[in-house]
Amino acid sequence: xxxxxxxxxxxxxxxxxxxxxxxxxxxxxxxxxxxxxxxxxxxxxxxxxxxxxxxxxxxxxxxxxxxxxxxxxxxxxxxxxxxxxxxxxxxxxxxxxxxxxxxxxxxxxxxxxxxxxxxxxxxxxxxxxxxxxxxxxxxxxxxxxxxxxxxxxxxxxxxxxxxxxxxxxxxxxxxxxxxxxxxxxxxxxxxxxxxxxxxxxxxxxxxxxxxxxxxxxxxxxxxxxxxxxxxxxxxxxxxxxxxxxxxxxxxxxxxxxxxxxxxxxxxxxxxxxxxxxxxxxxxxxxxxxxxxxxxxxxxxxxxxxxxxxxxxxxxxxxxxxxxxxxxx
Amino acid sequence: xxxxxxxxxxxxxxxxxxxxxxxxxxxxxxxxxxxxxxxxxxxxxxxxxxxxxxxxxxxxxxxxxxxxxxxxxxxxxxxxxxxxxxxxxxxxxxxxxxxxxxxxxxxxxxxxxxxxxxxxxxxxxxxxxxxxxxxxxxxxxxxxxxxxxxxxxxxxxxxxxxxxxxxxxxxxxxxxxxxxxxxxxxxxxxxxxxxxxxxxxxxxxxxxxxxxxxxxxxxxxxxxxxxxxxxxxxxxxxxxxxxxxxxxxxxxxxxxxxxxxxxxxxxxxxxxxxxxxxxxxxxxxxxxxxxxxxxxxxxxxxxxxxxxxxxxxxxxxxxxxxxxxxxx
Numbered sequence: 001x002x003x004x005x006x007x008x009x010x011x012x013x014x015x016x017x018x019x020x021x022x023x024x025x026x027x028x029x030x031x032x033x034x035x036x037x038x039x040x041x042x043x044x045x046x047x048x049x050x051x052x053x054x055x056x057x058x059x060x061x062x063x064x065x066x067x068x069x070x071x072x073x074x075x076x077x078x079x080x081x082x083x084x085x086x087x088x089x090x091x092x093x094x095x096x097x098x099x100x101x102x103x104x105x106x107x108x109x110x111x112x113x114x115x116x117x118x119x120x121x122x123x124x125x126x127x128x129x130x131x132x133x134x135x136x137x138x139x140x141x142x143x144x145x146x147x148x149x150x151x152x153x154x155x156x157x158x159x160x161x162x163x164x165x166x167x168x169x170x171x172x173x174x175x176x177x178x179x180x181x182x183x184x185x186x187x188x189x190x191x192x193x194x195x196x197x198x199x200x201x202x203x204x205x206x207x208x209x210x211x212x213x214x215x216x217x218x219x220x221x222x223x224x225x226x227x228x229x230x231x232x233x234x235x236x237x238x239x240x241x242x243x244x245x246x247x248x249x250x251x252x253x254x255x256x257x258x259x260x261x262x263x264x265x266x267x268x269x270x271x272x273x274x275x276x277x278x279x280x281x282x283x284x285x286x287x288x289x290x291x292x293x294x295x296x297x298x299x300x301x302x303x304x305x306x307x308x309x310x311x312x313x314x315x316x317x318x319x320x321x322x323x324x325x326x327x328x
Numbered sequence: 329x330x331x332x333x334x335x336x337x338x339x340x341x342x343x344x345x346x347x348x349x350x351x352x353x354x355x356x357x358x359x360x361x362x363x364x365x366x367x368x369x370x371x372x373x374x375x376x377x378x379x380x381x382x383x384x385x386x387x388x389x390x391x392x393x394x395x396x397x398x399x400x401x402x403x404x405x406x407x408x409x410x411x412x413x414x415x416x417x418x419x420x421x422x423x424x425x426x427x428x429x430x431x432x433x434x435x436x437x438x439x440x441x442x443x444x445x446x447x448x449x450x451x452x453x454x455x456x457x458x459x460x461x462x463x464x465x466x467x468x469x470x471x472x473x474x475x476x477x478x479x480x481x482x483x484x485x486x487x488x489x490x491x492x493x494x495x496x497x498x499x500x501x502x503x504x505x506x507x508x509x510x511x512x513x514x515x516x517x518x519x520x521x522x523x524x525x526x527x528x529x530x531x532x533x534x535x536x537x538x539x540x541x542x543x544x545x546x547x548x549x550x551x552x553x554x555x556x557x558x559x560x561x562x563x564x565x566x567x568x569x570x571x572x573x574x575x576x577x578x579x580x581x582x583x584x585x586x587x588x589x590x591x592x593x594x595x596x597x598x599x600x601x602x603x604x605x606x607x608x609x610x611x612x613x614x615x616x617x618x619x620x621x622x623x624x625x626x627x628x629x630x631x632x633x634x635x636x637x638x639x640x641x642x643x644x645x646x647x648x649x650x651x652x653x654x655x656x
Contacts, residue, residue: 076621085621086621135488136487136488137488150587150588152480152485152487153483153485155481157480157481157587157588157589158589159464159480159588159589159590160463160464160465160589160590160591160626161589161621161625162589163589163621163622164587164588164589165586165587165589166586166587166589166619166621166622167586167587169586169618169619170582170583170586170587171500171579171582171583171617172499172502173502174500174501174502174579181619181620182620183616183617183618183619251499251502254498254499255498255499255583256587258493258494258495258497258498259478259485259492259493259494259495259498259584259587259588260478260485260487260492260587260588261485261486261487261488261489261490261491261492261493261494262487262488263488288511289499289511290497290511291494291497291509291511292509292510293404293413293414293489293491293494294491294494297489298488
């Protein structure tokens, strides 16, 4: 009997679904459009059909397979209540009881659970990735936004209301840049992919850097990959973008260390593909901002989850954490 | 049989010891000088003698009393290892295995444990104070420094190495004031009692405020109580000190909420005696810095531990958390 779990990643445009084995390998996967019409019942029907088809196809490959459960990653998901609450990028408004809506369709499954994307990434790192065996660690996800999942004593921190781990919205620059949430100076406004673009445009303005390759892109065109490519060619503006992004990120990392004293913080997402362009200044800045008792004791590591499948793999890992709890 | 525990608060100058009942009431207490000579063995002997005398005196009052254990609060204490590590304000250098040194002297006790002062305050708040029944909360201690104790799922967060909860050293002003730890712009440099004094002197300079009563005190004389008294008389400089202190404190509180999503944050220590002079601007600033999902959901409350005895009461509460763990 081979036991597997199903990971579901609900994004603004598409919902990815995959059957994942205990080693974090995706056996089969599919993608359906995330409904734009706000009709949650139709969306649940579509998801259910897609899941059943995947289960059938995987059972044809190996009839001995047992499906343990569904793990779902979604924006503004509340683990405690099994709901998605007021997610700005989804068409479903209000509070959506997704777990309750799915349960009747899958009565044989031992666990159906939901959490936000960054928490799913943290559980994925713990079950399949670089955090195996760690009891205290954090994952920062850098992408369109900055998210985080915090693990203390082997369990994800959900807090009083299920929404803990919003490190992207801590203030790193007092009265700084506008953040998408309405706040000012938040980490996300500096260290997300759009934040890096904003830094690039600030520096183009500051230096009047007409000869930078970044000067040939309009604001809505430039992305963090282009900045990386320019840095690799030695462009000074691009190199400084990474230095500054790392500086701000390191401040955030240090604040997190001062809160929960993790063994390691994993960085996940597009901008981390730039490797030491971002890791080195981030580590330097973090060390500079740490209390002496923490200096040189906290590892900053790249996520070990494979980029393409990480969201569904992370979500599927939630199932194993649920089953652990049922055993206790 | 009445069960009590012993709380010990090791400070730079004195060490306070008290026998505390299950309601957080101090039955008897004593104080010995914290050794200045760096000889830990002599200090352990002195503590042992003082504890035995207190136990004898409390047993004379009530022979039915059972002593459950010793809880110790000390700077740079490591709960995991039972040690005090490189505490700058104590004469004992290096790593002091205090719990191991005390154990042979008290073979009948069920628990001897140590943690830092702010963690002890958090456990005290949970066992005896305003956090009874709360599973997720934080205590900020404002005094000579700014400390914190973070509770997640009913347990104190110690982190990977025992030193979690150093919220006082998160950066709230990039490249800001020097902090005692060597860092810059840390919360402690703004919201501790000396931080408030520094703000007062900045404002005296800014406004050339010769008519403020604060202008009559030298830098080494002014304290947070004087600032409070001046504020009560309507002094504009003193009132602005509280506004600014609250603003920075609120930024720190918001960062903490974004990490662990607590039900409440308790404020403890001298500066909090100013009540709404500090609570109102702190709450306003926190709300302004919070993500919408957290707004108006986190209570900022004064500590319910009685100021004079809080340190020994908090330390004594550690014993009950230890006994809970022995039961599991």
